[in-house]
Amino acid sequence: MVGFPSEHMEQVKLFAWIKSKVQKYPKMEFIFAVPNGGMRSKAIGAKLKAEGVKSGVSDICVPIPIAPYHGAWIEMKSCNPKAKASTEQKTFAKAMLKNGYQVYLCRGAENAIQSLSDYLQM
Numbered sequence: 001m002v003g004f005p006s007e008h009m010e011q012v013k014l015f016a017w018i019k020s021k022v023q024k025y026p027k028m029e030f031i032f033a034v035p036n037g038g039m040r041s042k043a044i045g046a047k048l049k050a051e052g053v054k055s056g057v058s059d060i061c062v063p064i065p066i067a068p069y070h071g072a073w074i075e076m077k078s079c080n081p082k083a084k085a086s087t088e089q090k091t092f093a094k095a096m097l098k099n100g101y102q103v104y105l106c107r108g109a110e111n112a113i114q115s116l117s118d119y120l121q122m
Contacts, residue, residue, distance in 0.1 A: 004080040005108070007037075011059065011076050013109035018116075025120065027064045034059060056088025058096070058103070060112075062119065072102040072119050079108040 005013075011033065022029045034057050040048070058073035065071055073096050077083040085093070085105055093103045102119055106112035 004078045007076050007078045007083070010078055010109045010112070014060075014076070014112045017109070017113050028120070030064070031060065031062050034061060056086060056092040058089065058092060062116065064120065066119060066121065068100070069102045070100045072104065072116075074104045074106055074112055074115065076112060077105065077107050083107070
C-alpha cells in the first residue's frame, strides 16, 4: 500500500513555494491559511466558534483581485483519492463562486501551485 503525504504536509509545501515567490510577486505575501481544521477540545472548539470560526471555510484565502474575481479560495486535500470535500466545504465553495471569487479544490501542493499560478497568471 502506497502512503500519501498528509494535507498538512502538502499545505506546508505550498506555503514554502509561496514564500519563495514573494520577492518577485509581492502581493503573494498576503495569501494566508484559515486554521479551521484539526482536532480540538470541545472547549476550544466552542471558543473558536464564538470568535466566528465557521465549518466549511476553505483552507487558503488569496486576497488578490484578478478580474473578474474579487480573490480566490483554495480547499486543500491530500493526494489520497479517498479525501473528499465535506458538504460544508462544497456549500462554502458554491457561495464564494456566486459572490465573485474563484475557487479551487486542490489535491496536493503541485495541483495547488498550478492553480495559484494560473489564477495569478504567473
